[in-house]
Amino acid sequence: MSRYIAGRLAQFVLVLLGVTLATFALLHLVPGNPARTLLGAHATAAEVALLDREWGLSRPLPAQYADYLVRLLHGNLGTSIYYQVPVSTLIGRALPVTLAMLAVGAFFGIAAAIPLALLAAVRQGRAADHAVRILPLVGLGMPPFWVGFILLIVFSLTVRLFPAGGYGTTPAQHLESLILPGLTVAAVTTPILVRSLRLALVDVLGSDFVIAATARGLARWRVLVRHGLRNALVPAVSVLAVNLGYLLGGSVVIENVFGLPGVGSLLLTGIFNRDFDIVQSVTLIYALLVVLINLGADLAYAALDPRVVLGR
Amino acid sequence: MRIRTAVPAALAVLLLAAGCSGGVSAAGSADSPASGKPVHGGNLVIDIETPQQDFDVNTTSDNESIWTYDQVAQTLYLNGPDGRSLVPGLATSYSLSASKLQWTFRLRHGVRFSTGAPMTSKDVVFSIEQALNPKSTWNFIDAPIKSVTAAGPYTVVITTKTPWAPLLADLALFANAIVPDDFGGQTRAAFFTHPVGTGPFKIKSWVKGESLKLVRNPYYWQPGKPYLNSVTYNAVSDASTRVVQLKGNQAQIIEAAPFAQLSALKAAGYRLGLFPSTRIDYVTMNELFKPFKDPRVRLAVSDALNTRAIMQAVFFGHGQAADSPLMPDVSYYSPVGLHVGNLAAARKELASSSYPHGGFSIDFIAGAGDPVQTAVAQIVQAELKPLNIAVKIRELDPSEVTAQEQSFHFGMRETYWTMDIIDPDEYVSFVLDGQAGSFANFTHFNDPVIDSLTSQAEVTFNSSTRQALYTRIQRLAAADAPIVWLGYSPYDYVSSPAVHGFYVYPEGNAHLENVWLSG
Numbered sequence: 001m002s003r004y005i006a007g008r009l010a011q012f013v014l015v016l017l018g019v020t021l022a023t024f025a026l027l028h029l030v031p032g033n034p035a036r037t038l039l040g041a042h043a044t045a046a047e048v049a050l051l052d053r054e055w056g057l058s059r060p061l062p063a064q065y066a067d068y069l070v071r072l073l074h075g076n077l078g079t080s081i082y083y084q085v086p087v088s089t090l091i092g093r094a095l096p097v098t099l100a101m102l103a104v105g106a107f108f109g110i111a112a113a114i115p116l117a118l119l120a121a122v123r124q125g126r127a128a129d130h131a132v133r134i135l136p137l138v139g140l141g142m143p144p145f146w147v148g149f150i151l152l153i154v155f156s157l158t159v160r161l162f163p164a165g166g167y168g169t170t171p172a173q174h175l176e177s178l179i180l181p182g183l184t185v186a187a188v189t190t191p192i193l194v195r196s197l198r199l200a201l202v203d204v205l206g207s208d209f210v211i212a213a214t215a216r217g218l219a220r221w222r223v224l225v226r227h228g229l230r231n232a233l234v235p236a237v238s239v240l241a242v243n244l245g246y247l248l249g250g251s252v253v254i255e256n257v258f259g260l261p262g263v264g265s266l267l268l269t270g271i272f273n274r275d276f277d278i279v280q281s282v283t284l285i286y287a288l289l290v291v292l293i294n295l296g297a298d299l300a301y302a303a304l305d306p307r308v309v310l311g312r
Numbered sequence: 313m314r315i316r317t318a319v320p321a322a323l324a325v326l327l328l329a330a331g332c333s334g335g336v337s338a339a340g341s342a343d344s345p346a347s348g349k350p351v352h353g354g355n356l357v358i359d360i361e362t363p364q365q366d367f368d369v370n371t372t373s374d375n376e377s378i379w380t381y382d383q384v385a386q387t388l389y390l391n392g393p394d395g396r397s398l399v400p401g402l403a404t405s406y407s408l409s410a411s412k413l414q415w416t417f418r419l420r421h422g423v424r425f426s427t428g429a430p431m432t433s434k435d436v437v438f439s440i441e442q443a444l445n446p447k448s449t450w451n452f453i454d455a456p457i458k459s460v461t462a463a464g465p466y467t468v469v470i471t472t473k474t475p476w477a478p479l480l481a482d483l484a485l486f487a488n489a490i491v492p493d494d495f496g497g498q499t500r501a502a503f504f505t506h507p508v509g510t511g512p513f514k515i516k517s518w519v520k521g522e523s524l525k526l527v528r529n530p531y532y533w534q535p536g537k538p539y540l541n542s543v544t545y546n547a548v549s550d551a552s553t554r555v556v557q558l559k560g561n562q563a564q565i566i567e568a569a570p571f572a573q574l575s576a577l578k579a580a581g582y583r584l585g586l587f588p589s590t591r592i593d594y595v596t597m598n599e600l601f602k603p604f605k606d607p608r609v610r611l612a613v614s615d616a617l618n619t620r621a622i623m624q625a626v627f628f629g630h631g632q633a634a635d636s637p638l639m640p641d642v643s644y645y646s647p648v649g650l651h652v653g654n655l656a657a658a659r660k661e662l663a664s665s666s667y668p669h670g671g672f673s674i675d676f677i678a679g680a681g682d683p684v685q686t687a688v689a690q691i692v693q694a695e696l697k698p699l700n701i702a703v704k705i706r707e708l709d710p711s712e713v714t715a716q717e718q719s720f721h722f723g724m725r726e727t728y729w730t731m732d733i734i735d736p737d738e739y740v741s742f743v744l745d746g747q748a749g750s751f752a753n754f755t756h757f758n759d760p761v762i763d764s765l766t767s768q769a770e771v772t773f774n775s776s777t778r779q780a781l782y783t784r785i786q787r788l789a790a791a792d793a794p795i796v797w798l799g800y801s802p803y804d805y806v807s808s809p810a811v812h813g814f815y816v817y818p819e820g821n822a823h824l825e826n827v828w829l830s831g
Contacts, residue, residue: 032709083520164560259548261522
């Protein structure tokens with residue numbers, strides 16, 4: 001197991017190196033100058049050039065990239081040229097917001113998907129099954145920003161159960177502020193999760209060991225949960241991992257709708273301001289999270305299915 | 313609500329002669345000044361479009377930072393609510409020497425910084441001197457100042473290199489706000505992280521990129537003000553989210569509400585604040601592009617564009633077509649009339665030009681994703697087609713648009729201007745003066761008569777004479793058409809009915825010390 005993890009981590013280093021190179025190259029290939037953005041339209045070319053020199057942006061690109069890598073190796077993510085504060089401070093503040101939003105979303109997604117998939121699988125081919133199978137079509141047809149606004153209009157403006165965006169200042173307010181964004185995340189993940197989990201359950205519930213367990217007189221719920229669900233969860237975990245990685249990118253939209261100060265919002269303003277260090281660092285963190293989520297999914301397979309032995 | 317303090321005689325003469333009515337256009341008022349007895353207390357939340365970036369007055373250029381800084385630090389004279397007048401701020405009066413070179417300012421007594429320290433001439437001298445930094449983005453405004461000296465604890469003398477009529481307006485620029493001598497012993501960088509001034513509020517906390525909280529300055533010099541305990545600015549980039557937050561009472565004032573939603577918000581009981589602004593949108597024509605060197609081609613292009621329709625379309629019925637190169641809420645504006653929206657005249661003008669049949673292609677640069685720039689580019693493209701002039705739109709990163717403009721790699725572009733000071737000198741020097749560093753807003757337009765009139769206006773103190781000079785400048789610019797002036801649009805705010813006394817001045821700043829919350 002530890003050899004497997006070490007091997008995967010070594011692969012990750014290569015992946016992350018590729019991500020840094022691609023992000024750096026793309027950012028510098030796209031026209032746009034942060035000094036010009038900061039100084040505004042009245043600044044002269046000489047003033048822009050002066051700031052470029054001060055920030056080291058007039059140096060050759062390979063030298064700038066090498067500097068960036070050396071800084072990264074020292075754990076230094078750089079300084080935001082727009083806000084003039086360390087990028088690590090900005091990310092340190094924003095990342096917990098995004099992770100908390102995804103965690104709440106994943107919780108809601110799993111909490112909704114498991115009973116729905118069980119219901120559909122148990123009542124295969126009947127009305128309940130059809131209803132649950134239509135759900136993905138409806139869910140996938142709704143863009144997250146639209147779902148977000150509908151939730152805000154219903155639960156914040158009409159029923160007034162939750163705040164209309166923002167993040168609050170206390171832990172209780174933070175949690176309250178994450179409910180609707182979490183539901184929006186769940187609206188995106190649940191349909192796919194339900195569909196894959198239902199398929200896996202239908203497959204598992206028809207297998208010999210489930211029939212054998214039922215024949216041995218085990219309680220229905222025990223057969224469903226201990227034997228059926230546990231086996232069906234393996235492919236579902238994979239789907240959830242892929243979706244969470246996808247949603248990390250989608251957090252830009254959801255955070256914008258709810259006015260959440262997460263890394264998505266940070267990335268967006270970073271792109272607009274050509275704030276190189278912010279964009280590079282957030283992209284790197286996203287890449288790191290995606291590979292870690294996938295590693296987590298692999299480890300979860302092993303935990304859920306004893307037949308899976310990692311590293312062979 | 314407005315600051316109403318005694319205007320010294322000399323200033324009053326200046327204002328009266330400037331044609332200042334002292335009134336405010338009622339159309340833009342979100343709230344009448346007399347909407348009840350102000351109540352103390354309450355915490356106001358304002359949703360702004362982009363976060364404050366930097367308060368260092370030598371480098372900052374974003375409006376959010378400037379307008380927030382106005383709540384914290386104040387200038388010797390302050391812009392008046394009508395966009396044309398000045399009212400005493402930290403100075404109570406001034407006198408001008410016979411040579412018109414020395415301005416002696418008498419400072420207000422009893423003014424304290426938010427630290428409790430009294431403000432004296434030492435602080436004023438330091439503040440203006442630090443603004444004179446040649447590296448400052450705003451140095452061009454203070455460039456005529458030769459020296460600043462203290463002539464007693466409450467007297468300051470400013471000497472200019474030449475007689476300089478716009479000085480009082482220049483001193484009202486945020487970059488000339490008064491801060492403690494030597495930044496109160498802090499480094500420049502540390503000071504501007506949490507700047508200290510004599511304004512109605514002081515900075516309590518600032519989470520860069522997210523929110524900024526101001527709390528009342530207990531030492532503020534206007535008795536009984538400010539009314540609010542705190543003002544929190546939240547950066548909410550999505551316009552629809554700002555509207556939702558207003559409706560959910562997460563915010564009581566929102567900036568830049570979508571124009572398309574204004575009617576619905578008004579019907580729902582919210583207060584619309586369409587405040588007269590100094591914004592003017594215009595399309596520049598690069599005269600290094602050969603066809604635009606011919607004034608008849610420029611006039612033909614101007615004639616062909618229906619600015620009324622453009623302003624209506626782009627600002628959802630809230631824009632107004634320009635009738636002068638100057639804005640109505642700026643001193644010395646004169647509605648001289650412009651060549652616009654007449655295709656027959658455009659054809660006739662083009663026929664008499666060096667390109668009688670058109671047949672050339674214009675490179676129109678526009679900021680990618682900028683709704684105004686891209687919409688205007690498309691309309692210009694359609695409206696120049698009948699003249700057999702092709703328009704190729706090149707969408708670029710906003711900073712790249714400016715870079716291409718400043719290196720003259722473009723044919724046309726849409727841009728806009730808002731005034732930072734009340735005197736038109738700032739705008740006319742930048743947009744029309746061919747001898748200035750801006751090459752007449754990067755058009756390479758050069759009219760020696762306009763340049764000479766601009767210089768004369770700078771050294772002329774008599775307002776009638778200045779009015780005559782600026783009227784001539786406006787007429788000449790309209791006749792030469794170096795630029796297509798599209799029109800004027802208001803600042804767009806929406807507030808909850810509980811907000812009173814909120815008024816945005818034509819330069820974009822609001823005096824939040826006058827704002828109070830009811831209920």
